[in-house]
Amino acid sequence: MTTTHQLKQPYTVFLGDVSEAGYAKTGFGLAHWRPDVCVAQLRFEGCRVDLGLPDIAVDDLKQQQGSLVIGVASRGGIIADSWIPALVRAAESGLDIVAGTHVRVADIPELQAAARRSGARLIDVRVPPPSIPVGTGERRPGKRLLTVGTDCAVGKKYTALALERAMHERGMDATFRASGQTGIMIAGSGIAIDAVVCDFTSGAAEQLSPAADDNHWDVIEGQGALHHPSYGGVSLGLLHGSQPDAIVLCHDASREGLLGLEQFPLPGLNDAIASNIENGRITNPDIRCVGVSVNTSGIDPARREALLAEYQQETGLPCVDPLIDGVGPIIDFIAEEEQ
Amino acid sequence: MTTTHQLKQPYTVFLGDVSEAGYAKTGFGLAHWRPDVCVAQLRFEGCRVDLGLPDIAVDDLKQQQGSLVIGVASRGGIIADSWIPALVRAAESGLDIVAGTHVRVADIPELQAAARRSGARLIDVRVPPPSIPVGTGERRPGKRLLTVGTDCAVGKKYTALALERAMHERGMDATFRASGQTGIMIAGSGIAIDAVVCDFTSGAAEQLSPAADDNHWDVIEGQGALHHPSYGGVSLGLLHGSQPDAIVLCHDASREGLLGLEQFPLPGLNDAIASNIENGRITNPDIRCVGVSVNTSGIDPARREALLAEYQQETGLPCVDPLIDGVGPIIDFIAEEEQ
Numbered sequence: 001m002t003t004t005h006q007l008k009q010p011y012t013v014f015l016g017d018v019s020e021a022g023y024a025k026t027g028f029g030l031a032h033w034r035p036d037v038c039v040a041q042l043r044f045e046g047c048r049v050d051l052g053l054p055d056i057a058v059d060d061l062k063q064q065q066g067s068l069v070i071g072v073a074s075r076g077g078i079i080a081d082s083w084i085p086a087l088v089r090a091a092e093s094g095l096d097i098v099a100g101t102h103v104r105v106a107d108i109p110e111l112q113a114a115a116r117r118s119g120a121r122l123i124d125v126r127v128p129p130p131s132i133p134v135g136t137g138e139r140r141p142g143k144r145l146l147t148v149g150t151d152c153a154v155g156k157k158y159t160a161l162a163l164e165r166a167m168h169e170r171g172m173d174a175t176f177r178a179s180g181q182t183g184i185m186i187a188g189s190g191i192a193i194d195a196v197v198c199d200f201t202s203g204a205a206e207q208l209s210p211a212a213d214d215n216h217w218d219v220i221e222g223q224g225a226l227h228h229p230s231y232g233g234v235s236l237g238l239l240h241g242s243q244p245d246a247i248v249l250c251h252d253a254s255r256e257g258l259l260g261l262e263q264f265p266l267p268g269l270n271d272a273i274a275s276n277i278e279n280g281r282i283t284n285p286d287i288r289c290v291g292v293s294v295n296t297s298g299i300d301p302a303r304r305e306a307l308l309a310e311y312q313q314e315t316g317l318p319c320v321d322p323l324i325d326g327v328g329p330i331i332d333f334i335a336e337e338e339q
Numbered sequence: 340m341t342t343t344h345q346l347k348q349p350y351t352v353f354l355g356d357v358s359e360a361g362y363a364k365t366g367f368g369l370a371h372w373r374p375d376v377c378v379a380q381l382r383f384e385g386c387r388v389d390l391g392l393p394d395i396a397v398d399d400l401k402q403q404q405g406s407l408v409i410g411v412a413s414r415g416g417i418i419a420d421s422w423i424p425a426l427v428r429a430a431e432s433g434l435d436i437v438a439g440t441h442v443r444v445a446d447i448p449e450l451q452a453a454a455r456r457s458g459a460r461l462i463d464v465r466v467p468p469p470s471i472p473v474g475t476g477e478r479r480p481g482k483r484l485l486t487v488g489t490d491c492a493v494g495k496k497y498t499a500l501a502l503e504r505a506m507h508e509r510g511m512d513a514t515f516r517a518s519g520q521t522g523i524m525i526a527g528s529g530i531a532i533d534a535v536v537c538d539f540t541s542g543a544a545e546q547l548s549p550a551a552d553d554n555h556w557d558v559i560e561g562q563g564a565l566h567h568p569s570y571g572g573v574s575l576g577l578l579h580g581s582q583p584d585a586i587v588l589c590h591d592a593s594r595e596g597l598l599g600l601e602q603f604p605l606p607g608l609n610d611a612i613a614s615n616i617e618n619g620r621i622t623n624p625d626i627r628c629v630g631v632s633v634n635t636s637g638i639d640p641a642r643r644e645a646l647l648a649e650y651q652q653e654t655g656l657p658c659v660d661p662l663i664d665g666v667g668p669i670i671d672f673i674a675e676e677e678q
Contacts, residue, residue: 137568137600198537201572226575229476229622233540233576240568261476264621275617282603283568 003129003207007188008096008121010039012056012064013071016083017044024049026100026182027071033161033186040064041071042086058086067096067123069185070105077102088114096121100181125184128196128204135202135241137283142212144284146244147222147293150272151258152231154250155322156222157183159293162322163248164219166331174217177209179238183221193223194234201234205241220244226275227267228258236279243283246290247276248330249315253307254298269315290337291330292319342468342546346527347435347460349378351395351403352410355422356383363388365439365521366410372500372525379403380410381425397425406435406462408524409444416441423449433457439464439520464523467535467543474541474580476622481551483623484673485583486561486632489611490597491570493589494661495561496522498632501661502587503558505670513556516548518577522560532562533573540573544580559583565614566606567597575618582622585629586615587669588654592646593637608654629676630669631658 011034013027021028031038031051040056043049051071056064068090074080079087079101087105091097091114099105099122106112106122115122145163147156160176160183167174176183178190196204209218220242224231249272258264267275273289280287292311296304304321311319318329350373352366360367370377370390379395382388390410395403407429413419418426418440426444430436430453438444438461445451445461454461484502486495499515499522506513515522517529535543548557559581563570588611597603606614612628619626631650635643643660650658657668 135569137603194536194538196537197533198535198540198573198576199533199570201537202569226618227621229579230474230541231538232579232618232621233572233574234537235572236565236575237537237572240571264476278614278617279565279571282566282571 003132004189004191005123005125005129005184007098007123007185008066009037009188010066011037011069012040012042012061012066012090012095013038013051013053014068014083014086015041015043015047015049015051015072016080016086017047018049018072021049023074024051024072026073026185027051029182030069030071030185037188042068058089061090061095062093064093064095067098070097070099070101073101079103079105079108084108084110087111091115091120091122092118094118094120096123098123098125098185100125100185102126125181126192126195128191132191132196132200132207133203134200135206137240139243140211141214142216142218144209144218144220144242144244145246145248145290146220146239146242147250148235148239148247148272148276149222149225150227150249150251150266150269151225151255152228153259154252155293155295156250159248159250159322159327160219160221161186162327163330166327167217167219170331172217173213173215174219177218177220179208179221179223193238194231198233198237201237202241205238209242222250225272226279227272229261229264239276239280240283244280244287245284246288246334247280248291248293249273249276249289250293252295252298269311273315289317290333291317293327294319294321296321296324342471343528343530344462344464344468344523346437346462346524347405348376348527349405350376350408351379351381351400351405351429351434352377352390352392353407353422353425354380354382354386354388354390354411355419355425356386357388357411360388362413363390363411365412365524366390368521369408369410369524376527381407397428400429400434401432403432403434406437409438409440412440418442418444418447423447426450427453430454430459430461431457433459435460435462437462437464437524439524441465464520465531465534467530471530471535471539471546472542473539474545476579478582479550480553481555481557483548483557483559483581483583484585484587484629485559485578485581486589487574487578487586487611487615488561488564489566489588489590489605489608490564490594491567492598493591494632494634495589498587498589498661498666499558499560500525501666502669505666506556506558509670511556512552512554513558516557516559518547518560518562532577533570537572537576540576541580544577548581561589564611565618566611568600568603578615578619579622583619583626584623585627585673586619587630587632588612588615588628589632591634591637608650612654628656629672630656632666633658633660635660635663
């Protein structure tokens, strides 16, 4: 048994009074990537955001199993007062309450009382589980792929989920491993790596992708970027602990400087690959890059194919926009290498 | 005002009932590096460890100013029950109690009560101060030197302190900046970097060495090693946030594998230097290595000089054992470069 969050499924997704789809990104992610796990949505009267799931009324929560997952973000990451009565009803019904908000559900007295009565759990996925050990660097069986980035917010979670799905479609044995809050909800387990005390970052990554069958792929959600002055340490700890056999570099084609730190230029694709390979060799000497996943939504569509071809030329690797092209060429590349 | 611990000086060093000098390393470090700050030692009857400071009796603590600093480690990092009455008397006298033990002095009810009455503070230097911001990578004035390592426990703190002392002796303006518990006690301020949540590691390093005069040197105590599978992330965050102009590589000449992880070979000196330079360039393009600080205590003394000459040949840099040779050649190298 490893030290990660373990969520109870199925999920009832809480949308509450959310007014714009942009605030329900978590809910949409859950419904998109885990349609089989999401059995209902809980919306207040007047809520027009729709995940396409069956609606459930507060009075009917007692029929549900598993967890009520908060699928919306409020301004400031709070739990709105207007949500509390419904969350209390869910907890009283024995549903675990799962949140990735800044304010912790485990700190709300009404929820604590309800959960105590029913035995439900209050799980804040931003909070790392206790007792994460220091990393050992010890090799473990199974294959691992880590998505890395030229920056933050370039599609590392999306790419990892798309790779897991494509591997499953090809009959490969694969598990998405989540290192961030939304990913943890989707996966039903994981650790918010960036919230771990830095002495334990690589140890947390080791817990995240435990020993597995030789032919099994863990597809690990990356965080930050080695070149990022704010988050490089998070990325290096995750890289060392994941000891990936393969990395996929994620990149936003419209970006010139780092998001929010524009004075820092983005590294070139080959520089970012080389630096991940160089640093990753410490725990896995066989690490190699198997593709580049590019977000092309910010560039002229007419330029898209030429740009991907340029990238392919530059890196010698399959370069795809996962939303448009899928990640098939990356899986092909892995399969060819393994023959 | 930056976010670091700020300790009150002078220090009365608590030794209690310590039986062996090895358990009083912190106390010896304080007396060695800050003889002007350490005004007394508090020893129980029968304690034979001696820092060479004037003894003070528990009854006379009320004459003291500043802090009572726990200069001993017990097995398991606890605060022994037998220490509590003396610590309470110190806190009642208005002395801050400063500890780097695993067990926190701020969690001990008797001390809390005494501190509340007198206004004394209970400071656990292992615990990072609150509200550390995310790193920005923004350049700040002043010069910075960071000690880095081929491994953990290779003399990064000692080297930084020796460099600060040697710079002072040459009339240079320099401040030792502490990133670990003993260093914080010696410096009177600092942040235990390895206890910071990893999203904030580089931000903590930025707080640690704030903007300074153009000719001022911050000499920053390094932590871990980039090549270390357990602690690489700590080292990278500290490197990015310190944005050093200069690094000094610290190395233990007797070591072949990493301490406690012997299956991992130590990086070569030039590899370790290159990797720190490469990664450090992100926040300071002018970063360069100015010397190698070698612990030669574990090798045959007859081999010592030849080995340092080999290292010098290999790196093209001054290579010294700071305990035997001092760090003068490194300061010379910096001075020559700056002419």
